Amino acid sequence: MSTKIHLAVDGRGRPLSVLLTPGQSGDNPQLFALLDAIRVHQGGPGRPRKRPDMLIADKAYAYDPTRNGLRRRGIAHTIPERSDQVARRAARGNLGGRPPSFDKEIYRQRNVVERCFNRFKQWRDLATRYAKRAALYRSSLLLIAALIWLR
Numbered sequence: 001m002s003t004k005i006h007l008a009v010d011g012r013g014r015p016l017s018v019l020l021t022p023g024q025s026g027d028n029p030q031l032f033a034l035l036d037a038i039r040v041h042q043g044g045p046g047r048p049r050k051r052p053d054m055l056i057a058d059k060a061y062a063y064d065p066t067r068n069g070l071r072r073r074g075i076a077h078t079i080p081e082r083s084d085q086v087a088r089r090a091a092r093g094n095l096g097g098r099p100p101s102f103d104k105e106i107y108r109q110r111n112v113v114e115r116c117f118n119r120f121k122q123w124r125d126l127a128t129r130y131a132k133r134a135a136l137y138r139s140s141l142l143l144i145a146a147l148i149w150l151r
Contacts, residue, residue, distance in 0.1 A: 015145040
């Protein structure tokens with residue numbers, strides 16, 4: 001009965017890819033599909049760019065398979081560690097390994113995603129969800145994303 005918007009934005013808060021899923025689906029399983037949808041065309045010949053310079057994500061993405069998948073793809077990332085991961089590593093002592101790298105200064109830029117969501121919410125159609133079908137809702141999301149890029 002509900003939907004969830006998954007969004008990847010650039011450093012200036014402009015949407016790069018938008019994914020719409022059922023409301024009960026989690027954020028983490030959609031990450032790689034969201035990253036695969038990114039295509040940034042450079043000026044000139046050649047393939048579009050698909051890999052971001054840096055991925056900044058919240059604790060919903062702090063799972064070992066996600067971190068390993070990002071490393072395999074060569075994507076630098078800053079994701080804070082969940083408290084249960086810290087406790088599990090501390091309980092293992094020296095065998096727990098070192099914590100994943102985390103840069104607080106880079107993580108402060110994550111608010112750009114939240115500001116992009118706030119831009120979407122300024123549109124009454126999206127905020128109140130007038131479109132009942134997912135296809136219409138997604139098309140209005142993409143139209144508003146294009147308008148954000150044109151500003």
